[in-house]
Amino acid sequence: MQLLALLVFAHSAVAQQPTAPRDTSFTTYSAYTKAKKQNPAISIARPTVPRSVQKQMNVAYCTQGTHALMLDVFYPKPSRRKERPAVLLVHGGGWRSGDRSQHVPMAQQLAAKGYVAVTAEYRLSTEAPYPAAVQDLRAAIRWMRANARTYGIDTARIAVWGFSAGGQLASLIGTTNADPLYETGNCYPTHSSSVQAIVDVDGILAFIHPESGEGDDRKNISAATHWFGSPKTEHPELWQQASALNHVSPKTPPILFINSSVDRMHAGRDDMRQQLSKLGIYTEVHSFPDAPHPFPLFNPWFEPTLNYTVDFLDKVLKKR
Template identity: 30%
Template structure:
């Protein structure tokens, strides 16, 4: 279906320009969120980076955990330094995570990794000025599907010993995988067989990792952003997700961004004044930060 593409090329160009954002934030890199003696510990993939504002706040900052995309088989946190830097510059403590990928593991293990990263955030983010009671998730592409799954499937945290789901809200950026149960039953695109590597061959397993089926009236609030020129499967599944949330009594934010394709939907997070940040910051309760000279200004 050509739902997803490699993201590394254009994103590395933004990493090269990261210095413009570095001064107003402090980065703590390569923090392990899984114990080294855990039987499934991966020294590279079980790591995260924390980006915190340098300016001390009178109260704790809201927290956004960013989950990268990459077709469930690629991507790493270093590519998304610009997201962490930009969030920190705007009064948010950002946590940008790695998680294991296919073919090493399938989506249930990826979700478990992401949940463990959120648990680490709940337990430790106060050390970086973040508020453990205000944890939000943000994900692009495959990371959006994982973010939605964590926010709606409380069992992912219960099995880690957390009695309550710590996620207070979700920002989805051109999300993929919201309903893989329906998608993989159709298999209407020639390359759809590739997804069994990450999702397996059993329809029951596809449903298990589809956040659409975990939505309830008590699900946390969502902000959903979809590219006006994105893949048809992402556009349609996002709209179905919005409709289901509305049926359950929610009023999700839902914005179609005219002219945006799939990769530019995450590239725009480099710039301060884009539409996503204009909605994200009040959504998470971030307070306006003082301007800093020499920082990049924005495209919508």
């Protein structure tokens, strides 16, 4: 553990470097253009925003160095029910690209269903390596609890939802509740960053696993190698440490897996479900056999993804 802490500290030191130019290789439009070649009937999901949904945009939740990290909040209009469950949504993009705005449509629809939904940015690998992204998102959860009264958040009912790299981050956050490795910084340190439910949308659960394609640098340096700052052959302990599969315990919250047809994007899922089943922890899995990896951004998969998410969160978070 001491060696791991030293390695993480050394990697975190990179976070003090100036912010690199933003990697825009993964956008909703670029993903759509690519996916449409094999799925000509798809369209970008832009559902109508219900009038009941309020928003607060571009809120700074934590400052790392000179980078003020931002989030957006979507929430139902006030009602007699003062406290509502909340969801932090985490975007994908290989830990180096993507943007929180990609899941604004999902956040808006979750707010219409009675949830306080937050989309947060985090430091990407072009700026800071692992575990900076995990630490940032934990700070976002602490911000949610610190501002619970403003937005009507029930601090005992917070979930984390993530797509692709965001799904990996969501699963790691949920399986490492209270782990001091990820509880660094001065942003709302008196508040908890624990979550009570996880939704992993096509996020990897194990980096060093027969099903995983991460770390194959023969043609190009993989996204995970960029994020960890070194190949898995040099520091496999970091790759293992960041794998949610290796953190399953009796304290792991319920988890929903929503997956595409790309098996390597959810490497370790079945092994994780087996472990959780033995511990009596509730899980669900829903798959779209013909869907491309970025399916939650597009119709016809957006609505069923929303429905699976709401049904699960209603089951494990909402008070009866």
